[in-house]
Amino acid sequence: MTQNTDFLSQLNPSQRQAVEHFCGPLLVVAGAGSGKTRALTYRVANLIRTHRVDPENILAVTFTNKAAREMKDRIEKLFAGQIALEKYGKSLDALAEDMQTKLRSRVYKTIIKPLWVGTFHSLCARILRYDIEKYQDERGRRWKSNFSILDEDDVQKIIKDIIVNQMNEDSKKFEPRSVRAAISSAKNKGWTPRDFERDQPNFRGKVIAEVYSHYQNALAANNALDFDELIRVPVELFKQNESVLGYWHQQFCHILVDEYQDTNRVQYDLLRLLVTNNESPKTFNNWQNRSIFVVGDVDQAIYSFRMADFKILLDFQQDFGDGLPDEDTRTMVKLEENYRSTETILEVANQLIYKNKQRIEKILRPTRGEGELVYLHHAEDEVEEGEFVAGQIRDMVRECAELQWGSFAVLYRTNAQSRVFEEAMVRWNVPYKLVGGLKFYDRKEVKDIVAYLRLIVNPFDTISLLRIINTPRRGIGDTTVDRMLTAAKQLNVPLWEIICDEDSVKTLAGRAAKPIIEFAKMMARWQETLQQATEENPIIGSEIVAGIAEESGYIQELKTKGTDEALDRLANVQELVNAVLQFEEENADATLQDFLSSAALTADVDNLEEGQNRVTLMTLHSAKGLEFPVVFMVGMEQGLLPHFRSMGDAAAFEEERRLCYVGITRAQDRLFLSHALVRRTWGNRQLADPSVFLGELPKEFLTGILPNLRAAKKPVFFQKSGNPNSQIPNSKSVEWKVGDRVIHGTFGLGEVTHVFGSGNKMSVAVKFAGVQKILDPKTAPVQKVE
């Protein structure tokens, strides 16, 4: 019992309240840096230790795979440490190394492995591998347990194909991207194509509804699911099959959800079904040995574009709060003590978020010292902004012994902003790690090899088949493929079946028949290898990957090409083999299919490892849940943060403010904010106004050059040539003198060195970085900078 007290004594009173709560619903409103991960991990540990809950009956939903890994790791340490104390009277670190390892692996086997910890997507994928064959959709379509998971690229391709080839519509009028977004948002509202169509009176909506319907057919035909379906299918399955739901309801007695403010309706439905066994939550009161524990912070809701709805969090108490005995009706705990940041940083964050209307009242209470002022940098342009950040990081690493490269993060609103910073880091010799942008699994060569694997696992995956049937070149052209595809469609069989039938291939293909038959035989052999391997024992995925990369001729083609690019791609193929190898090491008895799932569902942040000691470059979205001693928030400009797409809409604007808040609260010790006066976008330079959010921060906590916070005005666009006059107000009547600073559409910032003539004939000489130009201010795309 004493150990138990020790175990919980590391928590503050509110954390402890959250952790010790046993059955029933509980909402934990947890501010940034308030130790919510600690509350989550200790709660899991407490359920197992104190209440003797079986680990396999616990479901914990995290926002990223990385968070899942960390949570498991921390629980493992907690238990190992506790056992070390109880059994040997020593702390874990004090034990001999082999004892530590032994202890930890025992904890892993008995406690960590049976836990269900992961993202909504990965957990649902796991559930579906068991039960998807019991599901059929509203049109009777079915899936098999070896389904493929489509990435965004695959989805766009399918949608474009439907628009152009099946519906004979113009893919410019119906942009695949926006059609995709419409379908995705319909799915996240739980609408079938028919529901969607009913809601769409106009032609455009009808077309999209039809694309949606065709799209669902394509998913079924490929035995594939997209990200949305991964969650929607279990929800539908649970609704239609009582015994399946009953099984999982019984399985998951204690559910924990992190980042609950970013949950969407479908995800909420999933939770509700699991908790109440499809009873109305209003009447549900069978909370014996059952709980739902959600942690979130409305101020950090930043995923509404993905249909997340923080009102779900606001409604939590009403949803699950009824039917409880009196002492259990306390359904909310607030964690407001912040252990992460200095008082200064918290003041800045609190005062900013205070401006939002839609929120639960909450402040972050500091527990650390005052700290240093927030530094505001006023950069001339985006290049100088990069120089400032890189230079500053170098200086600080040199001067402060406690800071290393890994102590720094550079956060921006859009991925496109990263390039300038990468270049600056290279110039200043600063090691960095870029998160997001083009992911490893998005690279062409990686996707090609993955397509081979997907086809081996799931022969119905025509999307993958089409990707690789002629990659590397085998002399199988578009016409041949089209002919076989048409035949497949008419016979209502997957393309794979056609190419496996030698007679059909010979009839349809002519000269290309031979390479097709060879390709089909090769793939069939691999499929067999895989099947045998699962029946006997050792299945070595990495061998299959290496084998297929070689046998397909993929590696040979790259070697023959021999260009730098080809060698780069070769290295990535090798890296993929390593990735499979690593996956096998980390997950014993995992299958190739498990690897493919994980590859499809792995975000770039998931691979972010501490201890790499590099500066981290990433978007504000990716930074959620992370912390760094020193944070640079860059591009604090109107149009960027807040982003211009969200200006005009009050709710979206508040989300931008929350994004800003998330960025600020990542910082532990020091925070730098910067904005550029001139920024280059689409090859054009334009003036940029400082973000209105900068004006909302308390001045007494800021230092550096304060920006001239003009009221937000429309950005002025400069063009490369042509008639820019109409877009540059007042440049005719402006008086010019030597020393004036100007901004030019092509050359950027400059300074007037001479003024020639006067009145209509006046011209000026301007010195830009590198070039001197004589310009007529009446016609040239120049504007004076105040």
Place this chain on the structure above:
DNA sequence: ATCTGCAACTTTTTT
């Protein structure tokens, strides 16, 4: 069947 060059478009944010 494959290669080449020009035109058009891009930039929110992601599991």
Place this chain on the structure above:
DNA sequence: AGTTGCAGAT
């Protein structure tokens, strides 16, 4: 500015 898609040539 840099990438992708398409038309036309080989």
